[in-house]
Amino acid sequence: MNLGLAGDPLPRSLVARALLPGDPGYSRYTAGFFRSGRPGLVLRPQSPAEVQDAVLYADRHRQVPLGILSGGHGISGRSLNDGGIVIAVDALNDITLLDGNRARLGPGARWGDVAAALAPHGLSLTAGDYGSVGVGGLATAGGIGWLVREHGLTIDHLLSVDVVTANGELVRASAAENPDLFWAMRGAGANFGIAVSFEFDLDPIGPQVGFAMLVYAPDDIAAFLQAWGTTIEHSHPTVTGTLILSSSGHGTPTVQALIVVDADDPDTVVERLQPLAALAPVANQSVQLMPYHTLLSQPPEQHDHGEPHGHSSLARHLTPAVSEGLAHLLTSNSSFFLTVRSAGGAVADTPADATAYAWRNANFLIATLGGGSADFEARWNQLLPHFEGMYLSFETDTGPDVLARAFPPAHLKRLRALKRTWDPTGLFRDNFFIHPTSTFHHNF
Ligand SMILES: Cc1cc2nc3c(=O)[nH]c(=O)nc-3n(C[C@H](O)[C@H](O)[C@H](O)COP(=O)(O)OP(=O)(O)OC[C@H]3O[C@@H](n4cnc5c(N)ncnc54)[C@H](O)[C@@H]3O)c2cc1C
Structure with a gap:
Protein backbone atom coordinates (compact mmCIF):
# COMPACT_ATOMS: atom_id res chain seq x y z
CA MET A 1 0.00 0.00 0.00
CA ASN A 2 1.33 3.46 -0.89
CA LEU A 3 0.72 5.67 2.09
CA GLY A 4 2.82 8.53 0.79
CA LEU A 5 1.99 11.96 -0.62
CA ALA A 6 2.01 12.84 -4.34
CA GLY A 7 3.02 9.35 -5.38
CA ASP A 8 6.11 9.40 -3.14
CA PRO A 9 5.97 6.24 -1.00
CA LEU A 10 6.79 6.55 2.66
CA PRO A 11 10.09 5.24 3.98
CA ARG A 12 9.60 1.64 5.10
CA SER A 13 10.48 2.56 8.71
CA LEU A 14 7.47 4.89 8.97
CA VAL A 15 4.74 3.00 7.10
CA ALA A 16 3.36 0.88 9.93
CA ARG A 17 2.63 3.79 12.26
CA ALA A 18 1.76 6.52 9.74
CA LEU A 19 -1.82 7.78 9.88
CA LEU A 20 -4.09 9.15 7.20
CA PRO A 21 -7.47 10.81 7.81
CA GLY A 22 -9.94 8.20 8.95
CA ASP A 23 -7.35 5.71 10.24
CA PRO A 24 -7.89 4.37 13.76
CA GLY A 25 -5.92 6.66 16.08
CA TYR A 26 -5.90 9.56 13.60
CA SER A 27 -8.37 11.62 15.64
CA ARG A 28 -5.76 11.96 18.39
CA TYR A 29 -3.89 14.27 16.02
CA THR A 30 -6.82 16.50 15.20
CA ALA A 31 -7.09 18.35 18.52
CA GLY A 32 -4.30 20.14 20.36
CA PHE A 33 -4.97 21.81 23.66
CA PHE A 34 -6.63 24.84 22.03
CA ARG A 35 -6.62 24.37 18.28
CA SER A 36 -7.83 21.68 15.96
CA GLY A 37 -6.41 20.53 12.65
CA ARG A 38 -6.87 17.90 10.01
CA PRO A 39 -3.41 16.84 8.83
CA GLY A 40 -3.07 15.01 5.54
CA LEU A 41 -0.42 12.67 6.96
CA VAL A 42 0.81 12.01 10.48
CA LEU A 43 4.27 10.45 10.76
CA ARG A 44 4.95 8.83 14.11
CA PRO A 45 8.63 7.96 14.39
CA GLN A 46 9.73 5.86 17.33
CA SER A 47 13.47 6.53 17.25
CA PRO A 48 15.84 9.35 16.27
CA ALA A 49 16.67 7.41 13.07
CA GLU A 50 12.98 7.35 12.16
CA VAL A 51 12.75 11.09 12.85
CA GLN A 52 15.59 11.50 10.34
CA ASP A 53 13.54 9.52 7.78
CA ALA A 54 10.49 11.67 8.52
CA VAL A 55 12.42 14.93 8.09
CA LEU A 56 13.87 13.83 4.73
CA TYR A 57 10.39 12.81 3.61
CA ALA A 58 8.87 16.15 4.69
CA ASP A 59 11.68 17.98 2.89
CA ARG A 60 10.48 16.46 -0.39
CA HIS A 61 6.96 17.80 0.23
CA ARG A 62 7.43 21.51 0.82
CA GLN A 63 4.13 22.18 -0.94
CA VAL A 64 2.24 21.33 2.27
CA PRO A 65 2.61 22.68 5.82
CA LEU A 66 4.82 20.87 8.32
CA GLY A 67 3.92 20.62 12.01
CA ILE A 68 6.17 19.25 14.75
CA LEU A 69 4.24 17.79 17.67
CA SER A 70 5.55 16.65 21.05
CA GLY A 71 2.92 17.16 23.77
CA GLY A 72 0.35 18.94 21.59
CA HIS A 73 -0.07 21.89 24.00
CA GLY A 74 1.36 24.60 21.78
CA ILE A 75 -0.70 27.76 22.29
CA SER A 76 -0.07 28.99 18.76
CA GLY A 77 -1.48 25.60 17.67
CA ARG A 78 1.08 25.17 14.86
CA SER A 79 1.96 21.59 15.78
CA LEU A 80 -1.18 20.64 13.84
CA ASN A 81 -2.23 21.84 10.41
CA ASP A 82 -4.81 21.26 7.71
CA GLY A 83 -3.79 18.97 4.91
CA GLY A 84 -0.09 18.99 5.71
CA ILE A 85 2.41 16.66 7.34
CA VAL A 86 2.69 16.37 11.11
CA ILE A 87 5.81 14.74 12.53
CA ALA A 88 4.64 13.59 15.95
CA VAL A 89 7.45 12.65 18.32
CA ASP A 90 5.08 11.88 21.19
CA ALA A 91 6.32 8.26 21.26
CA LEU A 92 9.81 9.47 22.18
CA ASN A 93 8.80 9.90 25.79
CA ASP A 94 11.58 8.29 27.83
CA ILE A 95 12.40 9.68 31.26
CA THR A 96 15.75 8.33 32.44
CA LEU A 97 17.52 9.34 35.61
CA LEU A 98 21.29 9.49 35.08
CA ASP A 99 24.17 9.60 37.55
CA GLY A 100 25.11 12.96 38.99
CA ASN A 101 21.61 14.45 39.33
CA ARG A 102 20.97 14.50 35.63
CA ALA A 103 18.06 13.21 33.54
CA ARG A 104 17.56 12.36 29.90
CA LEU A 105 14.10 13.23 28.60
CA GLY A 106 12.38 12.47 25.34
CA PRO A 107 10.41 15.34 23.72
CA GLY A 108 7.15 13.41 24.04
CA ALA A 109 7.38 13.08 27.83
CA ARG A 110 4.96 15.22 29.83
CA TRP A 111 6.18 17.50 32.60
CA GLY A 112 3.81 15.94 35.13
CA ASP A 113 5.31 12.52 34.46
CA VAL A 114 8.82 13.98 34.65
CA ALA A 115 8.08 15.51 38.06
CA ALA A 116 6.50 12.25 39.31
CA ALA A 117 9.48 10.19 38.13
CA LEU A 118 12.02 12.49 39.80
CA ALA A 119 10.12 12.95 43.09
CA PRO A 120 11.12 9.63 44.74
CA HIS A 121 14.75 10.68 44.29
CA GLY A 122 14.16 14.09 45.93
CA LEU A 123 14.88 15.79 42.59
CA SER A 124 13.06 18.20 40.29
CA LEU A 125 13.45 20.17 37.10
CA THR A 126 11.74 23.53 36.85
CA ALA A 127 9.23 23.44 33.96
CA GLY A 128 5.81 25.05 33.66
CA ASP A 129 2.68 25.11 35.77
CA TYR A 130 0.83 22.33 34.09
CA GLY A 131 1.74 18.65 33.90
CA SER A 132 0.25 17.74 30.51
CA VAL A 133 2.50 20.14 28.61
CA GLY A 134 5.10 18.29 26.56
CA VAL A 135 8.86 18.46 27.06
CA GLY A 136 9.55 19.20 23.35
CA GLY A 137 7.70 22.48 22.97
CA LEU A 138 8.52 23.98 26.36
CA ALA A 139 12.21 22.98 26.51
CA THR A 140 12.96 24.53 23.13
CA ALA A 141 11.33 27.88 24.02
CA GLY A 142 12.15 28.66 27.66
CA GLY A 143 10.14 27.14 30.48
CA ILE A 144 8.72 29.61 33.00
CA GLY A 145 7.17 27.64 35.84
CA TRP A 146 6.50 27.33 39.55
CA LEU A 147 10.17 27.15 40.48
CA VAL A 148 11.35 29.88 38.10
CA ARG A 149 12.47 32.48 40.66
CA GLU A 150 14.42 29.84 42.52
CA HIS A 151 15.88 27.81 39.63
CA GLY A 152 15.55 29.92 36.48
CA LEU A 153 14.24 28.72 33.14
CA THR A 154 14.03 25.08 32.07
CA ILE A 155 16.52 25.83 29.27
CA ASP A 156 19.02 27.06 31.88
CA HIS A 157 19.31 23.45 33.04
CA LEU A 158 19.88 22.00 29.59
CA LEU A 159 23.24 20.25 29.26
CA SER A 160 22.81 18.90 25.75
CA VAL A 161 20.13 18.26 23.16
CA ASP A 162 20.12 15.84 20.24
CA VAL A 163 18.56 17.42 17.18
CA VAL A 164 17.51 16.15 13.76
CA THR A 165 18.33 19.10 11.54
CA ALA A 166 16.75 20.15 8.23
CA ASN A 167 19.17 18.06 6.16
CA GLY A 168 18.19 14.95 8.12
CA GLU A 169 21.37 14.75 10.20
CA LEU A 170 21.30 13.82 13.88
CA VAL A 171 23.60 16.19 15.78
CA ARG A 172 24.34 16.89 19.40
CA ALA A 173 24.30 20.47 20.64
CA SER A 174 25.97 21.36 23.94
CA ALA A 175 28.51 23.84 25.27
CA ALA A 176 31.22 21.64 23.72
CA GLU A 177 29.56 20.40 20.51
CA ASN A 178 27.89 22.75 18.04
CA PRO A 179 27.69 25.54 20.65
CA ASP A 180 25.96 27.94 18.22
CA LEU A 181 23.15 25.46 17.68
CA PHE A 182 22.99 24.91 21.45
CA TRP A 183 22.57 28.68 21.88
CA ALA A 184 19.72 28.76 19.34
CA MET A 185 17.95 25.68 20.71
CA ARG A 186 17.55 27.43 24.06
CA GLY A 187 14.78 29.85 23.10
CA ALA A 188 14.25 29.40 19.36
CA GLY A 189 14.62 25.64 19.06
CA ALA A 190 11.64 24.95 16.83
CA ASN A 191 13.33 26.84 13.99
CA PHE A 192 16.43 24.68 14.01
CA GLY A 193 15.31 21.09 13.95
CA ILE A 194 13.43 18.43 15.85
CA ALA A 195 14.78 17.84 19.34
CA VAL A 196 14.77 14.10 19.96
CA SER A 197 16.48 13.89 23.35
CA PHE A 198 17.37 16.37 26.09
CA GLU A 199 19.81 16.04 28.96
CA PHE A 200 19.18 18.27 31.98
CA ASP A 201 20.74 18.86 35.35
CA LEU A 202 18.34 18.61 38.27
CA ASP A 203 17.73 20.39 41.56
CA PRO A 204 16.83 18.93 44.93
CA ILE A 205 13.23 19.31 46.09
CA GLY A 206 11.54 18.49 49.39
CA PRO A 207 8.63 16.07 49.69
CA GLN A 208 6.09 18.91 49.66
CA LEU A 403 9.73 37.88 16.23
CA ALA A 404 10.94 41.47 16.47
CA ARG A 405 9.45 41.64 19.96
CA ALA A 406 10.60 38.16 20.99
CA PHE A 407 14.29 38.70 20.21
CA PRO A 408 16.46 41.83 20.56
CA PRO A 409 18.02 42.91 17.23
CA ALA A 410 21.43 41.32 17.90
CA HIS A 411 19.79 38.03 18.89
CA LEU A 412 17.56 38.05 15.82
CA LYS A 413 20.53 38.81 13.57
CA ARG A 414 22.44 35.88 15.04
CA LEU A 415 19.39 33.61 14.74
CA ARG A 416 19.00 34.50 11.05
CA ALA A 417 22.67 33.72 10.46
CA LEU A 418 22.28 30.38 12.25
CA LYS A 419 19.13 29.66 10.25
CA ARG A 420 21.24 30.13 7.11
CA THR A 421 23.62 27.49 8.47
CA TRP A 422 21.18 24.94 9.84
CA ASP A 423 18.00 25.40 7.79
CA PRO A 424 18.86 27.66 4.84
CA THR A 425 15.77 26.78 2.82
CA GLY A 426 13.33 27.09 5.72
CA LEU A 427 12.00 23.59 6.22
CA PHE A 428 11.02 24.50 9.79
CA ARG A 429 8.81 27.46 8.94
CA ASP A 430 5.39 26.87 10.44
CA ASN A 431 5.81 28.26 13.93
CA PHE A 432 7.46 31.66 14.51
CA PHE A 433 9.48 31.34 11.31
CA ILE A 434 12.86 33.08 11.50
CA HIS A 435 13.58 33.87 7.88
CA PRO A 436 17.23 33.17 7.04
CA THR A 437 17.80 36.50 5.33
CA SER A 438 15.00 39.02 5.61
CA THR A 439 12.54 40.28 8.12
CA PHE A 440 9.67 39.30 5.85
CA HIS A 441 8.05 36.01 5.10
CA HIS A 442 8.72 34.53 1.69
CA ASN A 443 7.45 31.46 0.02
CA PHE A 444 10.32 29.20 -0.82
C1 LIG B 1 -2.44 24.73 29.76
C2 LIG B 1 -1.08 25.24 29.38
C3 LIG B 1 -0.23 25.69 30.39
C4 LIG B 1 1.05 26.17 30.05
N1 LIG B 1 1.88 26.60 31.04
C5 LIG B 1 3.14 26.99 30.74
C6 LIG B 1 4.03 27.41 31.76
O1 LIG B 1 3.70 27.42 32.93
N2 LIG B 1 5.27 27.80 31.40
C7 LIG B 1 5.70 27.79 30.10
O2 LIG B 1 6.85 28.12 29.86
N3 LIG B 1 4.87 27.43 29.12
C8 LIG B 1 3.60 27.04 29.40
N4 LIG B 1 2.74 26.72 28.40
C9 LIG B 1 3.16 26.92 27.03
C10 LIG B 1 3.90 25.70 26.55
O3 LIG B 1 5.19 25.68 27.06
C11 LIG B 1 4.01 25.74 25.04
O4 LIG B 1 2.72 25.82 24.51
C12 LIG B 1 4.76 24.53 24.50
O5 LIG B 1 5.09 24.80 23.16
C13 LIG B 1 3.95 23.25 24.56
O6 LIG B 1 4.77 22.18 24.28
P1 LIG B 1 4.15 20.83 23.67
O7 LIG B 1 5.28 19.95 23.32
O8 LIG B 1 3.11 20.31 24.61
O9 LIG B 1 3.39 21.41 22.41
P2 LIG B 1 3.31 21.02 20.87
O10 LIG B 1 1.98 21.57 20.45
O11 LIG B 1 3.58 19.60 20.64
O12 LIG B 1 4.46 21.88 20.23
C14 LIG B 1 4.37 23.29 20.18
C15 LIG B 1 5.42 23.81 19.22
O13 LIG B 1 6.71 23.55 19.77
C16 LIG B 1 7.62 23.19 18.74
N5 LIG B 1 8.09 21.84 19.03
C17 LIG B 1 7.37 20.83 19.58
N6 LIG B 1 8.14 19.74 19.74
C18 LIG B 1 9.37 20.05 19.27
C19 LIG B 1 10.58 19.33 19.18
N7 LIG B 1 10.69 18.07 19.60
N8 LIG B 1 11.66 19.96 18.63
C20 LIG B 1 11.59 21.23 18.20
N9 LIG B 1 10.45 21.97 18.29
C21 LIG B 1 9.35 21.38 18.82
C22 LIG B 1 6.86 23.28 17.43
O14 LIG B 1 7.06 24.57 16.86
C23 LIG B 1 5.42 23.15 17.87
O15 LIG B 1 4.51 23.81 16.99
C24 LIG B 1 1.46 26.23 28.69
C25 LIG B 1 0.60 25.78 27.68
C26 LIG B 1 -0.66 25.29 28.01
C27 LIG B 1 -1.58 24.84 26.93
Missing part, protein backbone atom coordinates in the same frame (compact mmCIF):
# COMPACT_ATOMS: atom_id res chain seq x y z
CA VAL A 209 5.75 22.53 48.62
CA GLY A 210 3.31 25.17 49.81
CA PHE A 211 0.47 26.09 47.46
CA ALA A 212 -1.92 28.95 48.13
CA MET A 213 -5.00 30.11 46.30
CA LEU A 214 -6.20 33.59 47.18
CA VAL A 215 -9.19 35.40 45.73
CA TYR A 216 -8.63 39.11 46.16
CA ALA A 217 -11.22 41.87 46.18
CA PRO A 218 -9.08 44.94 45.46
CA ASP A 219 -10.68 48.41 45.28
CA ASP A 220 -8.25 49.60 42.65
CA ILE A 221 -6.87 46.99 40.26
CA ALA A 222 -4.03 49.15 38.91
CA ALA A 223 -2.80 49.98 42.41
CA PHE A 224 -3.11 46.31 43.37
CA LEU A 225 -1.07 45.20 40.35
CA GLN A 226 1.72 47.62 41.20
CA ALA A 227 1.80 46.44 44.80
CA TRP A 228 1.75 42.79 43.69
CA GLY A 229 4.68 43.45 41.38
CA THR A 230 6.82 45.13 44.02
CA THR A 231 6.01 42.50 46.62
CA ILE A 232 6.77 39.55 44.33
CA GLU A 233 10.06 41.11 43.26
CA HIS A 234 11.09 41.36 46.92
CA SER A 235 9.77 37.93 47.90
CA HIS A 236 12.02 35.06 48.90
CA PRO A 237 13.29 33.27 45.74
CA THR A 238 11.27 30.19 46.69
CA VAL A 239 8.06 32.22 46.14
CA THR A 240 6.49 32.25 42.69
CA GLY A 241 3.04 33.61 41.96
CA THR A 242 0.56 33.83 39.13
CA LEU A 243 -2.29 36.30 39.07
CA ILE A 244 -5.30 35.26 37.04
CA LEU A 245 -7.61 38.13 36.18
CA SER A 246 -10.71 37.31 34.24
CA SER A 247 -13.02 39.74 32.59
CA SER A 248 -16.49 38.96 31.39
CA GLY A 249 -16.57 42.27 29.55
CA HIS A 250 -19.13 43.52 32.09
CA GLY A 251 -18.72 44.37 35.75
CA THR A 252 -15.82 43.75 38.09
CA PRO A 253 -13.07 41.38 37.01
CA THR A 254 -12.16 38.53 39.32
CA VAL A 255 -8.61 38.45 40.69
CA GLN A 256 -7.19 35.14 41.81
CA ALA A 257 -3.62 34.37 42.84
CA LEU A 258 -1.92 31.00 42.76
CA ILE A 259 1.27 31.10 44.81
CA VAL A 260 3.88 28.42 45.30
CA VAL A 261 6.43 28.46 48.11
CA ASP A 262 9.11 25.82 47.72
CA ALA A 263 9.36 24.98 51.43
CA ASP A 264 7.80 22.12 53.34
CA ASP A 265 7.62 23.73 56.77
CA PRO A 266 4.10 25.22 57.25
CA ASP A 267 5.33 28.17 59.31
CA THR A 268 7.88 29.10 56.66
CA VAL A 269 5.24 28.85 53.95
CA VAL A 270 2.83 31.10 55.85
CA GLU A 271 5.56 33.60 56.71
CA ARG A 272 6.61 33.90 53.04
CA LEU A 273 2.99 34.24 51.90
CA GLN A 274 2.11 36.92 54.42
CA PRO A 275 3.24 40.01 52.45
CA LEU A 276 1.19 38.87 49.43
CA ALA A 277 -1.88 38.03 51.51
CA ALA A 278 -1.79 41.53 53.01
CA LEU A 279 -2.00 43.34 49.66
CA ALA A 280 -5.79 43.63 49.45
CA PRO A 281 -8.91 42.22 51.09
CA VAL A 282 -9.03 38.45 50.53
CA ALA A 283 -12.49 37.05 49.80
CA ASN A 284 -11.43 33.41 49.79
CA GLN A 285 -8.25 31.51 50.47
CA SER A 286 -6.71 28.09 50.88
CA VAL A 287 -3.18 27.05 51.73
CA GLN A 288 -1.93 23.51 51.58
CA LEU A 289 1.21 21.44 51.34
CA MET A 290 1.48 19.02 48.44
CA PRO A 291 4.16 17.23 46.45
CA TYR A 292 5.48 19.28 43.53
CA HIS A 293 4.30 16.65 41.04
CA THR A 294 0.76 16.81 42.48
CA LEU A 295 0.85 20.56 41.99
CA LEU A 296 1.52 20.05 38.29
CA SER A 297 -1.70 18.07 37.92
CA GLN A 298 -3.72 21.25 38.68
CA PRO A 299 -5.73 23.12 37.47
CA PRO A 300 -8.44 21.30 35.51
CA GLU A 301 -8.07 21.10 31.74
CA GLN A 302 -9.84 23.71 29.63
CA HIS A 303 -10.18 22.89 25.97
CA ASP A 304 -11.57 25.17 23.35
CA HIS A 305 -10.79 23.98 19.89
CA GLY A 306 -11.69 27.13 18.00
CA GLU A 307 -9.04 29.48 16.70
CA PRO A 308 -7.22 30.53 19.86
CA HIS A 309 -6.35 34.15 20.34
CA GLY A 310 -3.65 35.10 22.79
CA HIS A 311 -0.92 37.66 23.32
CA SER A 312 2.16 37.61 25.44
CA SER A 313 4.69 40.11 26.74
CA LEU A 314 7.38 40.39 29.36
CA ALA A 315 7.73 43.27 31.78
CA ARG A 316 10.66 44.18 34.00
CA HIS A 317 8.36 45.78 36.59
CA LEU A 318 4.61 46.28 36.97
CA THR A 319 5.05 50.03 36.54
CA PRO A 320 2.15 52.46 36.85
CA ALA A 321 1.89 52.52 33.02
CA VAL A 322 1.81 48.72 32.74
CA SER A 323 -0.58 48.30 35.67
CA GLU A 324 -2.98 50.99 34.48
CA GLY A 325 -2.86 49.64 30.93
CA LEU A 326 -3.70 46.13 32.13
CA ALA A 327 -6.49 47.47 34.33
CA HIS A 328 -7.95 49.33 31.33
CA LEU A 329 -7.73 46.17 29.27
CA LEU A 330 -9.90 44.47 31.87
CA THR A 331 -12.63 47.00 31.26
CA SER A 332 -12.65 46.45 27.48
CA ASN A 333 -15.76 44.85 26.09
CA SER A 334 -14.11 41.47 25.71
CA SER A 335 -14.22 38.27 27.63
CA PHE A 336 -10.72 37.00 28.34
CA PHE A 337 -8.16 35.76 30.83
CA LEU A 338 -5.10 37.73 31.77
CA THR A 339 -2.33 36.04 33.66
CA VAL A 340 0.59 37.80 35.28
CA ARG A 341 3.20 35.15 36.02
CA SER A 342 6.45 35.45 37.88
CA ALA A 343 9.60 35.27 35.83
CA GLY A 344 12.65 36.96 37.35
CA GLY A 345 14.75 35.76 40.26
CA ALA A 346 17.27 33.15 39.11
CA VAL A 347 16.44 33.80 35.44
CA ALA A 348 18.79 36.79 35.73
CA ASP A 349 21.69 34.57 36.86
CA THR A 350 22.30 33.69 33.19
CA PRO A 351 23.63 36.50 30.97
CA ALA A 352 21.26 37.85 28.30
CA ASP A 353 23.55 36.82 25.43
CA ALA A 354 24.06 33.26 26.71
CA THR A 355 20.89 31.83 25.12
CA ALA A 356 18.44 32.75 22.38
CA TYR A 357 15.97 33.63 25.17
CA ALA A 358 17.21 37.12 25.99
CA TRP A 359 14.91 38.74 28.54
CA ARG A 360 16.81 37.98 31.70
CA ASN A 361 15.66 41.08 33.59
CA ALA A 362 11.96 40.51 33.04
CA ASN A 363 10.22 39.83 36.33
CA PHE A 364 6.77 39.20 34.85
CA LEU A 365 5.25 37.26 32.00
CA ILE A 366 1.92 38.70 30.94
CA ALA A 367 -0.35 36.55 28.81
CA THR A 368 -3.88 37.04 27.58
CA LEU A 369 -6.19 34.44 26.15
CA GLY A 370 -9.44 35.41 24.50
CA GLY A 371 -10.21 39.04 23.81
CA GLY A 372 -9.69 39.71 20.14
CA SER A 373 -12.16 42.58 19.72
CA ALA A 374 -10.86 45.67 17.91
CA ASP A 375 -11.07 47.59 21.18
CA PHE A 376 -9.06 44.95 23.00
CA GLU A 377 -6.41 44.81 20.28
CA ALA A 378 -6.07 48.61 20.25
CA ARG A 379 -5.60 48.71 24.03
CA TRP A 380 -3.08 45.86 23.92
CA ASN A 381 -1.12 47.59 21.14
CA GLN A 382 -1.03 50.81 23.17
CA LEU A 383 0.60 48.85 25.97
CA LEU A 384 3.38 47.36 23.86
CA PRO A 385 5.87 50.24 24.31
CA HIS A 386 5.71 49.68 28.07
CA PHE A 387 6.76 46.03 27.84
CA GLU A 388 10.26 44.65 27.37
CA GLY A 389 10.33 41.65 25.14
CA MET A 390 8.10 38.63 24.89
CA TYR A 391 8.03 34.89 25.44
CA LEU A 392 6.86 33.06 22.32
CA SER A 393 5.03 30.25 24.08
CA PHE A 394 1.95 32.27 24.99
CA GLU A 395 1.47 34.09 21.68
CA THR A 396 -0.84 33.04 18.86
CA ASP A 397 0.34 35.57 16.25
CA THR A 398 3.43 34.17 14.54
CA GLY A 399 4.54 36.88 12.11
CA PRO A 400 7.74 38.96 11.79
CA ASP A 401 6.48 41.70 14.13
CA VAL A 402 6.16 39.08 16.85
